[in-house]
């Protein structure tokens with residue numbers, strides 16, 4: 106009883122850890138099947154475990170969707186402020202209690218800043234199957250208007266390498282990536298075109314375009330896919346735009362030649378993409394032999410991503426990431442089996458995710 110009174114927080118944490126062992130969440134989820142992938146695993150470096158629970162709490166903060174981040178901020182700032190105020194301090198005067206409340210509330214935003222900026226050990230994805238390439242389809246450098254200042258292609262490659270990626274397309278906003286590198290991972294050419302209420306991730310032999318014809322309306326925007334094919338590139342519809350702005354147009358996307366859809370994107374605005382909507386896109390992709398991908402959409406912030414796409418080349422000796430476009434992607438006569446793996450802490454069963462897209466045409 107004395108122990109309980111002396112160490113309430115430590116004992117509460119121990120109880121929570123024991124309790125959570127009864128309903129463990131898988132560290133990795135195959136975004137297509139929703140089940141843990143049999144041949145992929147997360148390896149946590151010793152330093153990561155040493156710094157737990159700080160490491161995984163900071164990871165979890167990085168993976169909050171915009172809606173969840175808001176709810177988390179309000180709830181926990183309130184709770185910690187009350188705790189800071191009420192903490193026994195030997196008949197402390199009001200001023201000290203108020204300072205305690207302010208300090209308590211500050212823990213939450215400070216945690217957020219630490220999650221984004223603090224260099225720390227990160228888990229790394231490993232696959233048992235050597236024919237699988239862990240690849241990111243969508244990532245940014247400082248060349249993007251909203252990229253982290255000074256975030257170079259080398260920084261991006263190092264960030265990917267630390268998490269087990271072997272290749273990544275670099276898709277800056279409206280600027281074609283022209284400096285591919287091979288070390289520490291392969292960076293491949295791409296671009297993210299901002300067109301009418303949609304971002305289109307173009308991969309492969311992309312060249313600069315005049316965006317004007319594609320920015321007026323949905324019809325004009327959809328013509329971009331044809332232009333990309335003429336260039337020898339492929340075009341993927343990015344999240345959250347097709348969900349937010351074009352949910353009723355997906356059949357027209359297919360008609361216009363979209364090569365695939367992102368079904369997981371780790372940007373805060375896209376993390377709220379709900380499971381039922383994902384299911385619908387998966388069905389559409391299966392019906393039309395389209396690609397589904399996961400993307401970090403990293404802009405230089407945060408040490409970890411909740412997404413890796415583990416790409417398996419199909420039989421027939423298809424090169425994995427040679428040239429610009431993955432050949433299995435460019436000429437897929439049958440559905441490409443693609444995996445988007447969600448790392449820790451993203452639980453698709455969570456009830457606070459919106460169940461449908463907002464009503465917008």
Ligand SMILES: [Zn+2]
Pocket residue numbers: 245249251252278404
């Ligand atoms: Zn951006």
Ligand SMILES: [Zn+2]
Pocket residue numbers: 243244245297402
């Ligand atoms: Zn992006």
